[in-house]
Structures are given as C-alpha cells and as structure tokens.
Amino acid sequence: MTLIPVAVQIPVLIVREISPLESAVLSRRSFLRGRIRTVAPVQRPPWALDEVAFIERCTRCDACIQACPTAILVPAEGGYPTVDFSRGECTFCGECVSRCEPAALRRDALADEAWPIRARIGETCLAANGVECRVCGENCPTNAIRFRPRVGGAALPALSLASCNGCGACFAPCPVRAIEVKAGELGIGTMETGTQDMATKENT
Numbered sequence: 555m556t557l558i559p560v561a562v563q564i565p566v567l568i569v570r571e572i573s574p575l576e577s578a579v580l581s582r583r584s585f586l587r588g589r590i591r592t593v594a595p596v597q598r599p600p601w602a603l604d605e606v607a608f609i610e611r612c613t614r615c616d617a618c619i620q621a622c623p624t625a626i627l628v629p630a631e632g633g634y635p636t637v638d639f640s641r642g643e644c645t646f647c648g649e650c651v652s653r654c655e656p657a658a659l660r661r662d663a664l665a666d667e668a669w670p671i672r673a674r675i676g677e678t679c680l681a682a683n684g685v686e687c688r689v690c691g692e693n694c695p696t697n698a699i700r701f702r703p704r705v706g707g708a709a710l711p712a713l714s715l716a717s718c719n720g721c722g723a724c725f726a727p728c729p730v731r732a733i734e735v736k737a738g739e740l741g742i743g744t745m746e747t748g749t750q751d752m753a754t755k756e757n758t
C-alpha cells in the first residue's frame with residue numbers, strides 16, 4: 555500500500571532578539587512596577603529629581619558613583635545609584651551632579667538644599683541610656699549635635715534640625731547605630747524650636 559503524504563501544519567514560533575533600547579525600557583518598566591508593589595524608599599544622591607523623574611532619566615551609567623570622592627554612592631536595586639552612609643558622608647561637593655549627563659541629578663532641582671533628610675537619634679543611643687558617649691557630636695561638621703551635661707548621668711545629645719544638613723557623618727561612627735538619616739521623622743524627645751532634645755526622654 556502506498557502512503558499518501560498528509561499536510562501537517564506545524565506552528566512556527568518567531569523569535570527575534572530585542573534591541574538594547576527595548577531591553578532598557580522593559581527593565582525600567584519592570585523596575586517601576588516592582589517599586590510600586592514592594593520597595594521601601596531609598597536615598598538617591600544629592601540634588602536628585604523626585605523618584606519617578608529620577609528613574610525616567612537615570613541611565614545607570616555609574617558616572618556619579620565613580621565621581622564621588624567619599625565613595626558613598628553605590629548601585630542598588632535595578633542598578634540605580636543610592637547613598638550608603640555606612641561608607642562615609644556627603645561633603646556636598648557636587649561632583650556627582652556635574653557628572654550626570656542625563657540631569658537625573660540637578661543642582662537647581664531643590665534650590666540650595668541637596669535633600670530633605672536629617673539625622674534622627676533613636677532609642678538605643680548610649681548617652682540616652684546612661685553611658686558616656688559623644689561620638690556623633692564629635693563627628694558632626696555643622697555642630698548640629700551638642701551635649702547637655704546633667705547631674706548624676708551621662709550628658710545628653712540635643713540635635714538642632716536647623717543646623718543638620720543630612721550629611722550622614724554621624725551615622726557610621728555611632729557604636730550602636732542609633733542614628734538614622736532620613737526625611738519626615740523625628741527621633742525620640744520633642745521638637746523645641748528646631749531642637750530634638752533627648753533630655754525630654756526621661757519625662758516621657
């Protein structure tokens with residue numbers, strides 16, 4: 555018996571490589587979707603545009619990271635630069651801004667202020683817990699942290715929010731990592747004309 559050939563239609567999967575530009579757009583979209591779902595805010599370099607505009611513009615070229623003389627800029631999620639104060643402080647030299655060709659960092663974006671973040675002294679502060687320590691104050695270039703002597707106990711730090719510029723110099727030296735540098739939150743104690751006064755902790 556002769557076999558009669560039967561036409562069989564085999565589905566064809568057309569695969570093409572995506573261009574680097576398409577890849578960048580896709581990964582940017584995925585990153586933005588991921589951020590909307592999950593990610594806590596990260597600290598971008600000084601004079602960064604707001605987060606959405608920053609992600610739109612930043613090409614992840616690493617020029618700011620290479621330029622930073624204190625090496626506090628590191629690539630974070632998605633390869634975008636972020637600040638790591640455990641590595642040092644920002645001197646506000648502006649090198650990162652001047653190297654950012656896409657202008658994701660722009661010195662006129664927030665007028666004179668590099669960012670809205672400020673130091674926040676937390677509950678684990680040694681001095682607040684009766685142990686003599688003035689390390690943060692000794693490392694603060696703007697004298698924003700001063701210590702008030704008290705009878706029968708360790709001197710307590712008082713942080714002037716008006717003098718703090720969020721440089722992060724107090725973060726790494728703190729032996730118990732009691733300091734955070736962030737926007738929108740105050741440490742323990744109360745605000746008194748720009749001063750976060752740890753002495754009030756005893757009364758709360």
Ligand code: SF4
Pocket residue numbers: 599600621622623624625626627643644645646647648649650651
């Ligand atoms: S302003 Fe200077 S020290 Fe601060 S992050 Fe930019 S390059 Fe680094």
Ligand code: SF4
Pocket residue numbers: 611612613614615616617618619635650653654655656657658659
């Ligand atoms: S220099 Fe500008 S574009 Fe390049 S990684 Fe830094 S912020 Fe992004």
Ligand code: SF4
Pocket residue numbers: 672673693694695696697698699713717718719720721722723724725735
């Ligand atoms: S962030 Fe900088 S200016 Fe502010 S208290 Fe710490 S060392 Fe001082």
